[in-house]
Amino acid sequence: MSSTRVIGLISGTSVDAIDVAVADLWLDRDTVHLVPLGHTEVAYPTDVRQEVLAALPPRPATAEQMCKLDTWIGQAFATAAGTALTEIAPDADLVASLGQTVYHWVDGTTCLGTLQLGQPAWIAERTGLPVVSDLRARDVAAGGHGAPLAGLFDQLWLGDGIALNIGGIANITSVVDSQAYDTGPGNALLDLAADMVTGKPYDEDGALAKAGTVRQDLLDVLLADPYYAQLPPKSTGKEHFNAEYLGEALGRVPPVDGPDLLATLVELTACTIANACVRHDAARVVASGGGVRNPALMAALATRLDVDLVTSDSLGIPSDAKEAYLTALLGFLTWHGIPADPPTGARGPRLLGSITPGHGPLRLPEPATTNVTKMEVATGGARADT
Numbered sequence: 001m002s003s004t005r006v007i008g009l010i011s012g013t014s015v016d017a018i019d020v021a022v023a024d025l026w027l028d029r030d031t032v033h034l035v036p037l038g039h040t041e042v043a044y045p046t047d048v049r050q051e052v053l054a055a056l057p058p059r060p061a062t063a064e065q066m067c068k069l070d071t072w073i074g075q076a077f078a079t080a081a082g083t084a085l086t087e088i089a090p091d092a093d094l095v096a097s098l099g100q101t102v103y104h105w106v107d108g109t110t111c112l113g114t115l116q117l118g119q120p121a122w123i124a125e126r127t128g129l130p131v132v133s134d135l136r137a138r139d140v141a142a143g144g145h146g147a148p149l150a151g152l153f154d155q156l157w158l159g160d161g162i163a164l165n166i167g168g169i170a171n172i173t174s175v176v177d178s179q180a181y182d183t184g185p186g187n188a189l190l191d192l193a194a195d196m197v198t199g200k201p202y203d204e205d206g207a208l209a210k211a212g213t214v215r216q217d218l219l220d221v222l223l224a225d226p227y228y229a230q231l232p233p234k235s236t237g238k239e240h241f242n243a244e245y246l247g248e249a250l251g252r253v254p255p256v257d258g259p260d261l262l263a264t265l266v267e268l269t270a271c272t273i274a275n276a277c278v279r280h281d282a283a284r285v286v287a288s289g290g291g292v293r294n295p296a297l298m299a300a301l302a303t304r305l306d307v308d309l310v311t312s313d314s315l316g317i318p319s320d321a322k323e324a325y326l327t328a329l330l331g332f333l334t335w336h337g338i339p340a341d342p343p344t345g346a347r348g349p350r351l352l353g354s355i356t357p358g359h360g361p362l363r364l365p366e367p368a369t370t371n372v373t374k375m376e377v378a379t380g381g382a383r384a385d386t
Contacts, residue, residue, distance in 0.1 A: 001027045001368070004335060005037070005091060007084045008328030009077050009123075010098040013168030013238055014187055014290060015052050016201065017041040018080040021324035022089040025332040030373045032156065034329065038088040039321035042080035048072045056102060057239040066102075066117070073100050074119030078126035085127060095123055096331020096353075097133045098323070104147065104237040111145040111235055113137075120356040128359035132331040135353040144346030145235035148173070151180025152342035153326040156375035157317075161284035162277050165322065166291025169237055170273050173343070174280035180343045181232035184225075184272040185241040186291050190265045192243050197258035206296025209266040212259030221249050222268050228275070233345030263296075270300035277305060288312040288322040316377040329375070337367030 003026035011018045021039040025032060044052070048069075055061040055069060081095050099116030106112070120133040136146035154163035154173035163173040170186035173179070187202065194203040203209055227236055250256060256264070269291070277285060285307055291297050292311050302309050311319045330352060333340050339349030349371075355362065 004332055005089055005093045006328040006331050007081055007089065007092050007095045007129075008324040008326070008331065009080055009095065010323050010327050011044070011073075011100045012290075012323065013101060014191060015044070015049055015056075015100065016290070017043050018077060019321055019324040020080050020084050021321040021328055022084050022092060023325055023328045025329065027336065027338075027368055027370070027372065030370050032329070032332070032372045032375045033378060034325065034375055035378050036317065036321075036325060039318055039324055040083060040087065041320070042076075042083050044076050048076055052100060052102070056242070058242055058244045061102075069102065070117045070119045071122070073117045074122035077118045078122040081123050081127050081129075092127075092129060094331055094335055095127055095129050095131045096135070096327045097123060097131060098135055098149075098327045098330075099133060101237065104235065104239055106145070106235060106239070109230060109234060111140050114140055114146045120354075124356045124358050130335075130358045130362060131356040132334045132353045133356065135327070135330050135334075138350050138352050139342065139344055139346045142346040142348070142350050144342070144344035145181075145233050146344060147171070147235040148180050148182060149330065149342045149344070150323060150326050151344065152340050153322070153329055153375070154180065155343065156372060157377060158286065160282065161286060162280060162282045163312075164273060164277075164285050164287045164289075166269070166273075166287065166289040166297070167323070169241070170269060170289075170291070172273070172276055174282065176282070177280050178343045179232050179280070181276075182235045183276040184228060184236065185265075185269055186289065187269075187294075188238055188241045189246055190262065190269065190294075190297075192246055193258075193261050193265055197261065203262050203294070203296075206262075206266065206294045208259045209262035209294075209296035212257070212261070212263030214267045215253065215256050215260050215264045217253045218249065218256055218261075218264050219267055219271075221252050222264075223271065228272055233343070235344075266294070266296050266300050269297060270304050273301060274304035277307070282307060284308045284310065286310055286312050286315060288317065288319040290320070292319045316379065333372065336365055338372055
C-alpha cells in the first residue's frame with residue numbers, strides 16, 4: 001500500500017492552542033507504519049479562545065453561541081491546516097480533525113453524547129483536501145465513552161506498560177489490560193488556579209507549586225470525589241472539573257494561599273494518576289501532553305510512581321504532539337475503511353467519523369482487507385510504496 005500523508009488537528013480541554021502534526025502512514029499486512037514529519041501549535045485568535053472558554057460548562061450557552069463557535073473554531077482549524085501545508089507538507093493527502101470538545105455528556109457510568117465543534121467545511125475549503133472529522137460520536141453510539149481515543153494509538157504502538165497523557169484531563173492506557181480511561185484532572189484545575197492567583201493561563205515551570213506546601217485538608221476534600229472510585233471504562237471533562245467545582249472545595253476548608261493551592265492541585269493530579277497506574281501491573285509509564293512541561297508535576301509523579309517514568313519523545317513521538325498524531329492515525333484508518341477499536345467500552349470495532357470532500361470528487365482508496373494489530377513508528381519522511 002502506498003502511503004497517505006495526513007494532517008492531524010486537535011485542541012484539547014485546556015483550549016490553549018490547536019495542535020498540528022503531519023505523518024506519512026501506510027499499511028503492511030497487519031502493521032500500520034507511522035513516520036512523523038513535523039508538528040506545530042497554532043494559537044487561537046484571542047477573542048475566539050475567550051468565546052470558547054465563556055461557553056464551557058458550567059456556563060450556559062445559546063444556539064447562537066454554538067453556531068458562531070462552530071464557524072470560528074472551524075476557521076481557526078482551517079488556518080492551522082493551512083499552516084501545516086505551508087510549513088510542513090504542501091503535498092498532504094488528507095486532513096483529520098478531532099475538533100474542540102465543548103461538552104461531554106456523562107450520566108453516572110454511561111456516556112450519552114459528546115460535542116466537538118470546528119465545522120470541517122472550512123478546513124476543506126481552505127485546503128482543498130478531504131477532511132475526516134467527528135471521530136468520537138460513533139464510538140459513543142456503540143456504547144463507548146468516545147474518550148480517550150488515545151487508547152487505540154497506545155495499544156498499537158506500545159507492547160507493554162502504561163501510556164499517560166496529561167492534558168486538561170489526564171488519561172491512561174494500560175496496554176496489557178486493554179483499558180483506557182480518564183483518571184481525573186490533569187492541568188484543568190491547575191490552570192484555573194493559576195488564573196485565579198496570577199491572572200496567567202498556567203503556572204509557568206510549576207514555580208508557584210514548588211513554592212507552596214500541600215494542604216492535606218483540601219487534598220482530602222478533593223480526593224473524596226466519587227469519580228476516582230469508579231471502575232473503567234469512564235471519562236470526564238470540564239463539565240465536572242471546573243471553576244465552580246474548585247470554588248466549592250475551597251469553601252469547605254480554611255483559606256488557602258496561592259502557592260499552597262497550586263501545590264495541592266499538583267499533588268491531586270499526581271496522586272490520582274499514580275493510584276490509577278498502581279491498579280495495573282506495569283513496569284513503565286510513557287508520558288505525553290502539556291503536563292510533562294510542568295517540573296513540579298513530573299517530580300510529584302516520579303515520587304509516587306514506583307516504575308520507570310519516561311516521555312513519549314524517547315520513543316519517537318513528540319510529547320507535545322502525540323494527540324495530533326493520534327488524530328492523523330484515526331483519519332488514516334477511516335480513509336482506508338479500517339474499523340477502530342479503542343478500549344472505551346464500545347461494542348466492538350467501528351469505522352469512526354464523517355468525511356467532507358475537498359475541492360475534487362471524493363475518491364476513496366480500496367478498503368484494506370486486513371485488520372491492524374500493531375503500529376511501528378519510524379523516522380525519515382520518504383513516502384512508502386510497499
